[in-house]
Amino acid sequence: MKTLVLVEHDNTNMKDATLAVVTAASQLGEVHALVVGSGCASVGEQAAKVAGVATVHVADDAALANQLAENVAPLVASLMESHDAFLAPATTTGKNIAPRVAALLDVMQISDILSVESEDTFTRPIYAGNAIATVKSSDAKKVITVRGTAFDKAAAEGGSAAIEGVTGAGESGLSSFVSEEIAKSERPELTSAKIIVSGGRALGSSEKFEEVITPLADKLGAGIGASRAAVDAGYVPNDYQVGQTGKIVAPEVYIAIGISGAIQHLAGMKDSKTIVAINKDEDAPIFQVADIGLVADLFNAVPELTEKV
Amino acid sequence: MKILVPVKRVIDYNVKPRVKSDGSGVDLANVKMSMNPFDEISVEEAIRLKEAGKAEEIIAVSVGPQKAQETLRTALAMGADRAILVMTDDEVEPLGVAKILAKIVEEEAPKLVICGKQAIDDDANQTGQMLAALLGWGQGTFANTVAIDGDSIEVKREIDGGLQTVKLNLPAVVTTDLRLNEPRYASLPNIMKAKKKPMDEKTPADYGVDISPRLTTITVAEPPVRQAGEKVEDVDALVAKLKAVGAI
Numbered sequence: 293m294k295t296l297v298l299v300e301h302d303n304t305n306m307k308d309a310t311l312a313v314v315t316a317a318s319q320l321g322e323v324h325a326l327v328v329g330s331g332c333a334s335v336g337e338q339a340a341k342v343a344g345v346a347t348v349h350v351a352d353d354a355a356l357a358n359q360l361a362e363n364v365a366p367l368v369a370s371l372m373e374s375h376d377a378f379l380a381p382a383t384t385t386g387k388n389i390a391p392r393v394a395a396l397l398d399v400m401q402i403s404d405i406l407s408v409e410s411e412d413t414f415t416r417p418i419y420a421g422n423a424i425a426t427v428k429s430s431d432a433k434k435v436i437t438v439r440g441t442a443f444d445k446a447a448a449e450g451g452s453a454a455i456e457g458v459t460g461a462g463e464s465g466l467s468s469f470v471s472e473e474i475a476k477s478e479r480p481e482l483t484s485a486k487i488i489v490s491g492g493r494a495l496g497s498s499e500k501f502e503e504v505i506t507p508l509a510d511k512l513g514a515g516i517g518a519s520r521a522a523v524d525a526g527y528v529p530n531d532y533q534v535g536q537t538g539k540i541v542a543p544e545v546y547i548a549i550g551i552s553g554a555i556q557h558l559a560g561m562k563d564s565k566t567i568v569a570i571n572k573d574e575d576a577p578i579f580q581v582a583d584i585g586l587v588a589d590l591f592n593a594v595p596e597l598t599e600k601v
Numbered sequence: 602m603k604i605l606v607p608v609k610r611v612i613d614y615n616v617k618p619r620v621k622s623d624g625s626g627v628d629l630a631n632v633k634m635s636m637n638p639f640d641e642i643s644v645e646e647a648i649r650l651k652e653a654g655k656a657e658e659i660i661a662v663s664v665g666p667q668k669a670q671e672t673l674r675t676a677l678a679m680g681a682d683r684a685i686l687v688m689t690d691d692e693v694e695p696l697g698v699a700k701i702l703a704k705i706v707e708e709e710a711p712k713l714v715i716c717g718k719q720a721i722d723d724d725a726n727q728t729g730q731m732l733a734a735l736l737g738w739g740q741g742t743f744a745n746t747v748a749i750d751g752d753s754i755e756v757k758r759e760i761d762g763g764l765q766t767v768k769l770n771l772p773a774v775v776t777t778d779l780r781l782n783e784p785r786y787a788s789l790p791n792i793m794k795a796k797k798k799p800m801d802e803k804t805p806a807d808y809g810v811d812i813s814p815r816l817t818t819i820t821v822a823e824p825p826v827r828q829a830g831e832k833v834e835d836v837d838a839l840v841a842k843l844k845a846v847g848a849i
Contacts, residue, residue, distance in 0.1 A: 384760040391730035400815035419618040466739035474763040545848040583830035
């Protein structure tokens with residue numbers, strides 16, 4: 293089987309999310325990568341180094357600079373004439389583009405796969421991760437999005453794929469890019485951080501969130517996350533949200549502070565290697581999944597922890 | 602202009618789903634069902650656009666069993682003007698739903714379709730994008746803010762790491778994210794009035810599209826259960842433990 297992997301990038305750097313998709317694709321067959329962007333030659337070179345990638349197709353076109361689904365999907369659909377499966381990371385970019393490709397190909401997409409069971413059978417979470425479905429696709433071509441935390445990352449170095457240019461269909465005339473506000477931060481991104489410090493509603497205010505969570509994260513070099521309750525209460529922006537409706541993360545260490553552990557939050561972090569919970573309610577559901585639990589008032593315990601780590 | 606709002610009847614978001622012991626699916630017998638929360642946000646946004654004078658009519662549509670009538674009545678009670686139920690007891694996949702919706706769009710000619718970004722049962726996150734592809738329209742997914750300006754709509758989208766704003770020519774498809782708005786509750790008088798609002802009943806056959814499933818569910822299982830670890834007495838013990846597992 294010949295697969296086509298959508299490379300996640302910002303026109304300069306390839307994102308780690310791509311590496312897990314390469315692993316998933318390699319379980320299906322030969323891996324070909326697709327870089328869609330503008331001025332993205334360096335991304336093509338990075339993708340060519342990924343272990344297991346046979347060919348990198350680079351579509352470098354001003355119309356593709358912002359990867360608008362209306363412009364990208366027809367290009368992918370045309371490349372699918374010579375590929376059997378299209379795999380995209382289950383990021384907001386992948387989730388925006390892949391279903392549009394699937395409909396153009398008259399294929400039913402398989403979303404957010406957790407494993408490849410065979411070339412037509414996959415597992416995927418349903419009901420916010422409260423159930424895992426094993427599904428078999430009867431479509432001749434497959435369109436798949438991949439949950440990054442469910443697959444090991446392919447080695448970023450060691451490959452030497454051929455790079456080929458491809459041409460897109462240009463502007464669809466349906467949509468245009470206006471602006472982007474990307475939070476700039478020295479901190480590791482949530483989806484690639486080794487340690488995440490995450491705060492919940494118990495923090496009480498955005499000032500307290502900053503005062504308690506940030507110093508610990510700084511000391512550990514950690515990413516900062518939050519529960520949906522903390523986001524809804526306005527303590528932190530939406531892109532901090534970990535959970536089924538936010539980001540799905542699986543760091544080495546996840547430190548949940550003042551987070552009760554609602555199902556939807558657990559769905560976003562339960563694959564973390566070590567989960568630490570600090571909460572003053574000893575019956576909080578978070579303790580049922582935590583490897584290390586501390587029943588304590590976070591306003592005392594966290595500053596003390598920050599001092600001692 | 603008209604706005605079409607597809608809604609889905611799903612398990613209520615407060616109910617913990619239970620996997621059937623035979624692994625055939627999730628048990629929905631005697632379980633509270635409600636409108637998919639993202640679809641409530643879609644209905645609310647359509648109503649706000651109408652209240653702002655940007656739209657004249659809101660049509661709610663659902664593809665599902667007879668009981669999806671209740672979901673449509675909720676949309677009507679919130680403020681939709683009329684409803685279309687495409688009745689089927691079969692499970693229709695996002696691709697099939699998108700094909701039915703595309704036919705309804707041909708008949709009704711709305712300028713805007715507002716879908717929830719995903720349903721909380723199958724978590725597919727596909728229907729809106731697929732509909733946009735089938736119609737050859739622009740798509741504004743995961744909307745945080747929308748603003749209609751003449752023949753175009755600006756959609757501020759929630760993307761990984763921040764927000765992106767795109768401009769789409771109308772007609773277009775928008776899919777809603779959580780922070781777009783806070784849906785209203787239907788008032789009792791409006792619930793009573795909704796009973797008199799028109800609801801067309803159709804079947805997938807009326808639209809002549811092939812909605813046979815492409816995916817077969819082989820099994821549905823409980824996710825692996827994570828075992829609780831141990832509780833520590835104080836911060837010193839926590840630090841020791843973190844060091845022991847090599848976490849710090």
